[in-house]
Amino acid sequence: MTRRLLIVHSAGDFREAWRLREQSGGEVYYGHSYILDELARMAATFDEAGYLAGSAPVYDERLPSGARVLGAGADPYADPAPTLAAMARFAPTHLIVHGPIAPLLRWGLQNQLEVGCVLADSFHIDPVRRWLRHRGLPRLLNDPGITLVGNHGVNAARGLVDLGVRPDKVIAWDFPHARSPADFAPRQLGPAGPRRLFYAGLIVRSKGVGELIRAVARLKPTRDVRVSIAGAGRVDAYRNLARRLGVADRVEFLGLVPNTQVLEHMRQADAVVVPSRHAFPEGLPLTLYEALTSRTPLIASDHPMFRGHLRDGESALVFPAGNARALAAAIERLFDDAALYERLSRHAADAWQRMQCPVKWGTMIERWTRGDPSDLAWLRSHALDAGEPQ
Known part of the structure; x- marks a missing residue:
């Protein structure tokens, strides 16, 4: 069976991130080099693995690692159509939406894909603004078709639960930190x-x-x-x-x-x-x-x-x-x-x-995409209702 993983974010330009790393060995935004390395690992286990940044210029390129990096040319929060079109062209079997972008999540559900939502967002804002902006999000994330829900850090993960997302679905994640x-x-x-x-x-x-x-x-x-x-x-x-x-x-x-x-x-x-x-x-x-x-x-x-x-x-x-x-x-x-x-x-x-969190971004996605019973048990053991991360 063909397996095609697509990670979609509103921002970020991973073609430029790769070029910068090739030229200088550095990165402007922490985590970009780590994500590029994780994409390379994912490309080795999927028929296709790609990272689509909605707001990046329009492009679709394959890196030497085999991973694809894409840009849609428009912020999917304001205008999701170009990102949705790029997603359709990629034709993923596994979709990670990196942000509370409801149209992209609904597209994945409508197409009966394996769908995950990975966030780095706070929902501790004015209650009226929160309701106006995110009133449909808990119901969407609680849909059985979305089988991975994560937020960046324990407090942000708790915020999802406070919003109404089931705690047995929510995992707190982080990037690894090389220095301390x-x-x-x-x-x-x-x-x-x-x-x-x-x-x-x-x-x-x-x-x-x-x-x-x-x-x-x-x-x-x-x-x-x-x-x-x-x-x-x-x-x-x-x-x-x-x-x-x-x-x-x-x-x-x-x-x-x-x-x-x-x-x-x-x-x-x-x-x-x-x-x-x-x-x-x-x-x-x-x-x-x-x-x-x-x-x-x-x-x-x-x-x-x-x-x-x-x-x-x-x-x-x-x-x-x-x-x-x-x-x-x-x-x-x-x-x-x-x-x-x-x-x-x-x-x-x-x-x-x-502040340390035991679940790292790449490991969480790898275990979710693999989906073996041991992987699903591991993910379940790190959900908020299983106890706070130690």
């Missing part, structure tokens, strides 16, 4: 001088970039705090905000930084800030892992996806999301207390360990 806090010694607060913050991520309102810049402006009369911002998005808007607040000389925009360099930037900074607002659909942001790995003290918002992982005053400083005044106070608190600074750096390893 054990690779670095705990840090101590350096001598007086300009204090440097680092942020990596989308440059948009819901990621808290505005609060970060406003916090730097609040601190300007009393101390020299500077921030380097890595990522893409509304750079011009936030550069203008820094100019209006009089801190253009203290806010540096680095553009997209290869993931292999993010850890180095974090090590050079005095603190890492993850100021996400609750409205941003975080799953389990890799920036948290990287900050804890670097041992550079972390200042983070109280986003629901961080709950249980970070302990205020022990492994991070936690402030109310969306509150620039509270963020500025947390920055002052960190740089006024050398013992606190050292404690956060030392306990980063404990927080990193709490």
Whole structure:
């Protein structure tokens, strides 16, 4: 029997990711090299294995590994038709939809495929917005025809259950992490001088970039705090905000930084800030892992996806999301207390360990596609109703 696996995501460009790795050995987004390696393994066991990114330019290419990478040219959330057409041309027998993209999932069910849904999304948002955006998702994911449901991290997986998805179907997954806090010694607060913050991520309102810049402006009369911002998005808007607040000389925009360099930037900074607002659909942001790995003290918002992982005053400083005044106070608190600074750096390893998830993306998909009784039992043993991951 022919077996054809297609993984579909709204974003990502794996043709470009492969080219970048061939040219430099690096990656812009963490996990892309890992996914390319997993696709190569899948290509060896399927007649076809492909990764389709809806928003990527239109292409269909075969990599030297044998895996196919495809682009549909349109965001499937806004316009699913081009992605659906590319899916039909590929003619999969096994379909993984990487995101809560209902039209793609329904297409798989209508065509009686083996269907899985793998997410990296938070559903802890305003209840009205959540109902409007996802009111049909629990019923769809509970359909017996969708036999794999995963979300990135335990808190995100619990969010699916809170939404109404059966806990016996939901698995918390993660990518493997090659580096850990054990690779670095705990840090101590350096001598007086300009204090440097680092942020990596989308440059948009819901990621808290505005609060970060406003916090730097609040601190300007009393101390020299500077921030380097890595990522893409509304750079011009936030550069203008820094100019209006009089801190253009203290806010540096680095553009997209290869993931292999993010850890180095974090090590050079005095603190890492993850100021996400609750409205941003975080799953389990890799920036948290990287900050804890670097041992550079972390200042983070109280986003629901961080709950249980970070302990205020022990492994991070936690402030109310969306509150620039509270963020500025947390920055002052960190740089006024050398013992606190050292404690956060030392306990980063404990927080990193709490965030570990035993189910890895590639293993989860491999076991699901293989479908032997032992594989199905393994998947079942990692569902949320089987107990929290240890």
